[in-house]
Amino acid sequence: MTDWKEEVNKCSKCGKCHTVCPVFLETGDESMVSRGRISLAEALRDKQIVYTDKLRDYVYSCKKCMRCRTVCPSGVDYEVIISAMLRGVAEDMGVPLFPRIIFRYILPRRILFDIMLKVSSKIQRFIPMEKRGQMRHLPLLFMGKRWIPTLAKKSALKKLRKTKKLKNPRMRVGLFTGCLINYIYVDIAEAVVDVLNRMNIEVVVPQRQLCCGTPSSSMGDHKSSKKLADLNREVFESHKLDAIVTACATCTKTIKMDYLRTLGPSWQPMSDKIYDISEFIEKYCGDEYETKPVDEKVTYHDPCHLLWVRGISDEPRNVLKKSSNFVEMDQAGACCGGGGIFTIIHYDLTLKMLERKVASIERSGADTVATNCPGCVMQIADGFAGKDSKIKTTHSIQILQKALVNGGVNKGNEE
Amino acid sequence: MKLFQKTKTEDSKHQRVLRELIEVMGKERVLSAIEDRICYSYDGTKQKALPDIVVRPDGTSDVSNTLKIANKYEIPIYARGAGTGLTGGAVPLMGGIVFDLKSMNRIIEICPEDFIATVEPGVVTKDLQDEIAKFDLFYPPDPSSAAFSTIGGNVAECAGGITGLKYGVTRDYILALEIVLPDGSVINTGRKTLRSVTGYDLTRLFIGSEGTLGVFTKITVKLIPKPKKIETLAAYFSDRDDAIDAADLIIDNNILPRTLEFMDKMTINAVRSYTGTDVGEDVEALLLIDIDGTEESISHEMPVVRNACKESKASKTKVAETAKERETIWAARRSISPALYNIALHKINEDICVPRSKIKEILQKVDQINEHQTIYIANFGHIGDGNIHVNIMYNDDPDQAELAESIVNKVMREVVAVGGTISGEHGIGNKKSQFMELEISPKEMAIMKRFKNYFDPKGIMNPGKMFIR
Numbered sequence: 001m002t003d004w005k006e007e008v009n010k011c012s013k014c015g016k017c018h019t020v021c022p023v024f025l026e027t028g029d030e031s032m033v034s035r036g037r038i039s040l041a042e043a044l045r046d047k048q049i050v051y052t053d054k055l056r057d058y059v060y061s062c063k064k065c066m067r068c069r070t071v072c073p074s075g076v077d078y079e080v081i082i083s084a085m086l087r088g089v090a091e092d093m094g095v096p097l098f099p100r101i102i103f104r105y106i107l108p109r110r111i112l113f114d115i116m117l118k119v120s121s122k123i124q125r126f127i128p129m130e131k132r133g134q135m136r137h138l139p140l141l142f143m144g145k146r147w148i149p150t151l152a153k154k155s156a157l158k159k160l161r162k163t164k165k166l167k168n169p170r171m172r173v174g175l176f177t178g179c180l181i182n183y184i185y186v187d188i189a190e191a192v193v194d195v196l197n198r199m200n201i202e203v204v205v206p207q208r209q210l211c212c213g214t215p216s217s218s219m220g221d222h223k224s225s226k227k228l229a230d231l232n233r234e235v236f237e238s239h240k241l242d243a244i245v246t247a248c249a250t251c252t253k254t255i256k257m258d259y260l261r262t263l264g265p266s267w268q269p270m271s272d273k274i275y276d277i278s279e280f281i282e283k284y285c286g287d288e289y290e291t292k293p294v295d296e297k298v299t300y301h302d303p304c305h306l307l308w309v310r311g312i313s314d315e316p317r318n319v320l321k322k323s324s325n326f327v328e329m330d331q332a333g334a335c336c337g338g339g340g341i342f343t344i345i346h347y348d349l350t351l352k353m354l355e356r357k358v359a360s361i362e363r364s365g366a367d368t369v370a371t372n373c374p375g376c377v378m379q380i381a382d383g384f385a386g387k388d389s390k391i392k393t394t395h396s397i398q399i400l401q402k403a404l405v406n407g408g409v410n411k412g413n414e415e
Numbered sequence: 416m417k418l419f420q421k422t423k424t425e426d427s428k429h430q431r432v433l434r435e436l437i438e439v440m441g442k443e444r445v446l447s448a449i450e451d452r453i454c455y456s457y458d459g460t461k462q463k464a465l466p467d468i469v470v471r472p473d474g475t476s477d478v479s480n481t482l483k484i485a486n487k488y489e490i491p492i493y494a495r496g497a498g499t500g501l502t503g504g505a506v507p508l509m510g511g512i513v514f515d516l517k518s519m520n521r522i523i524e525i526c527p528e529d530f531i532a533t534v535e536p537g538v539v540t541k542d543l544q545d546e547i548a549k550f551d552l553f554y555p556p557d558p559s560s561a562a563f564s565t566i567g568g569n570v571a572e573c574a575g576g577i578t579g580l581k582y583g584v585t586r587d588y589i590l591a592l593e594i595v596l597p598d599g600s601v602i603n604t605g606r607k608t609l610r611s612v613t614g615y616d617l618t619r620l621f622i623g624s625e626g627t628l629g630v631f632t633k634i635t636v637k638l639i640p641k642p643k644k645i646e647t648l649a650a651y652f653s654d655r656d657d658a659i660d661a662a663d664l665i666i667d668n669n670i671l672p673r674t675l676e677f678m679d680k681m682t683i684n685a686v687r688s689y690t691g692t693d694v695g696e697d698v699e700a701l702l703l704i705d706i707d708g709t710e711e712s713i714s715h716e717m718p719v720v721r722n723a724c725k726e727s728k729a730s731k732t733k734v735a736e737t738a739k740e741r742e743t744i745w746a747a748r749r750s751i752s753p754a755l756y757n758i759a760l761h762k763i764n765e766d767i768c769v770p771r772s773k774i775k776e777i778l779q780k781v782d783q784i785n786e787h788q789t790i791y792i793a794n795f796g797h798i799g800d801g802n803i804h805v806n807i808m809y810n811d812d813p814d815q816a817e818l819a820e821s822i823v824n825k826v827m828r829e830v831v832a833v834g835g836t837i838s839g840e841h842g843i844g845n846k847k848s849q850f851m852e853l854e855i856s857p858k859e860m861a862i863m864k865r866f867k868n869y870f871d872p873k874g875i876m877n878p879g880k881m882f883i884r
Contacts, residue, residue, distance in 0.1 A: 012459070012461060013457050013458065013459055013460070013461050013498075014459050014499060014560070014752075015459060015497050015498060015499040015560070015563045015564070016560075016562070016563055018497060018539075018563040019562045019563050028517040028518060028520065028537070030454040030455060030498070030515070030517075031450060031451055031454040036453075036454040039453050039454060039456070039457060039463075040450060040453055040454065043449075043453050048449075048453070049449055049450065049453070052450070054448055054450050055450050058450060073750075073752055073753035074753055074756065075753065075756075
């Protein structure tokens with residue numbers, strides 16, 4: 001593994017990361033861009049500074065979208081550096097008690113996670129002001145700010161427990177749901193299974209799969225992330241699968257790329273089989289399906305972790321072009337501002353980014369914005385819920401599902 | 416690197432300054448935490464020196480108030496744009512206050528009918544270019560950092576770029592400046608007109624003054640109509656001198672290409688291994704040429720340029736047919752800087768400029784200095800202007816570092832001997848101040864120092880830069 005202490009030396013301080021960093025573009029603040037954080041990492045290495053609240057905020061101001069890595073002329077692997085800083089924050093300042101309990105004891109145990117959210121979903125009924133299926137985020141309720149969706153009554157894993165056996169399926173793939181889809185956007189998981197079935201692909205939803213580990217690693221708790229990675233590995237290696245698909249850009253990044261670091265090169269054969277859902281459909285189903293495009297103007301928002309980490313931009317658009325009246329928005333690759341701890345610590349910046357995104361979508365004239373990440377769906381829907389807009393937010397696979405239904409593609413031949 | 420020394424009395428002085436700054440601008444705009452100071456301690460040279468305070472002004476009055484306080488307490492002060500300079504211009508060598516002028520980034524006005532725009536210094540150059548392109552106008556100076564450096568930094572260093580031959584450099588587009596002097600007073604130089612000859616040209620004195628005389632707070636630039644079309648040609652040569660001849664021949668034909676870029680073999684090799692660009696092993700030099708204008712003018716000029724290359728024994732010429740091909744060619748040019756690090760870990764990037772007729776001679780001199788090829792030197796750059804980037808590459812080894820320094824020293828002497836200049840576009844900063852006296856005679860040096868003394872008697876503006884102290 002590359003040592004962050006040496007990696008920082010590669011930075012030539014040219015400043016090119018200024019051009020792409022979504023946070024710097026809002027703040028113009030040198031402490032909130034890779035070059036600044038790399039200098040802070042240098043100072044940490046040289047024992048010039050220690051972790052403080054301020055430093056933690058600067059570290060947490062990074063959205064880990066990795067745009068900077070794609071433009072860096074000196075080839076700095078910034079991810080190595082920011083991960084080390086996040087780990088440093090956790091080690092030196094500790095992970096706060098509440099998330100720590102969740103990371104260490106609840107996430108690795110599906111049953112506890114289920115119970116915790118079951119309880120929450122009971123409590124959420126008493127929260128006032130429900131609006132278009134969105135409700136106020138509990139901790140922020142009194143600030144009157146965020147709108148988040150309600151928890152599903154039945155999780156995706158439970159709903160999709162039984163694999164629909166197909167007659168002579170072309171392939172057999174596993175679905176990694178990820179937490180947001182499992183507990184909130186169950187319909188996305190259902191759409192994935194339905195669409196693949198219609199393409200004569202059998203979909204297994206391994207029941208013992210867990211959180212990918214992003215929340216814990218983004219708070220520097222790498223021990224918890226490692227544990228989750230180990231457990232997920234066990235689960236997915238025990239099924240004989242031709243491929244693993246996910247509908248979450250962040251989960252794809254984590255299990256396909258980050259696990260190579262957490263689990264080592266022996267993960268490579270599995271990593272090669274992991275696909276974003278649109279990427280998978282374009283690669284394996286290409287022209288093999290007939291659609292009747294939905295009569296809606298649909299635009300596409302690029303999730304950071306799909307576009308900037310994996311370079312995937314054409315595939316989701318191709319799928320949408322086949323299934324809708326597709327229109328491009330300006331700044332489709334700009335960050336929506338969503339994503340974990342950043343939205344809590346730097347809420348004001350989150351809002352500014354969201355405002356820009358919402359404006360771009362509105363300018364495109366689309367009826368619906370589609371994207372390939374439930375995190376972005378949640379963030380963008382929050383932006384529209386607050387202003388009573390008619391624009392719908394959805395996952396691109398759901399548009400394809402509708403177009404397949406319209407086109408009369410059968411549901412797959414059951415055995 | 417000397418930091419702002421803090422004895423006991425200094426410490427209380429430091430506290431007083433901080434208090435006064437906060438009183439005037441509020442806590443938000445005055446940063447003194449170590450984390451913030453670290454983030455404003457460097458520039459594109461990788462040098463570091465910690466400032467004591469970082470001020471993020473919001474307008475001329477903040478700049479003026481800060482300078483009044485700095486001047487009263489005689490504290491060094493450094494104007495910083497995006498911190499992308501290549502000679503140390505924004506590095507707070509002596510500690511003190513850094514102005515983060517990125518916080519002043521408003522485009523104040525664009526007047527398409529007058530061909531002028533007025534901006535604050537923190538506007539990123541490319542943002543201005545994009546904004547005025549909406550009016551079909553063009554601000555040509557185009558340093559390779561244009562997408563992230565600021566217009567204020569460009570003016571302070573008099574940045575050049577690849578369009579210099581046809582369109583000139585930053586200096587040629589600055590009409591008027593609002594400047595805050597070290598005592599906090601505000602002056603306006605030049606006029607917002609395309610010409611003005613009233614009095615001495617103070618504007619030009621401040622352009623390229625590297626923050627040693629005052630701080631710009633408003634900058635008025637000249638705009639020109641945007642060329643309708645650009646076409647690109649790549650020409651390959653099996654002899655370096657042939658490429659230089661071709662460049663001369665193009666210009667002799669009364670054609671000024673928008674860009675006329677040169678790459679030598681060492682540079683090509685570095686780029687080849689980096690991008691996999693398809694250039695034959697026998698290619699010794701490469702010219703990348705952009706022609707801009709209208710459809711008609713390009714269809715007339717491009718064949719002339721191509722013939723000039725062929726006449727100068729180009730082994731191959733290729734016009735980019737599509738936007739994608741054009742992008743591929745320029746991607747190779749832009750990849751030079753990182754690609755050079757494939758040759759060695761460190762580089763000294765000089766930006767010498769000689770009369771065009773002396774380019775062959777100076778490149779031969781550089782070869783002679785490195786006769787035994789003990790070190791790698793890659794040359795590329797804006798050949799039409801005679802502005803060549805001589806990149807001396809060396810590894811982590813004290814002997815090599817010393818050798819590299821001595822080669823730079825010899826190159827600088829040769830450059831001045833053929834009538835060239837030690838800096839075509841990067842400025843002097845602290846990196847090149849030791850060579851300044853090679854080019855500037857004692858008499859002119861004395862005049863410069865008197866100007867400096869007149870504007871900044873207490874010597875608070877960007878100390879340690881330009882002149883040896």
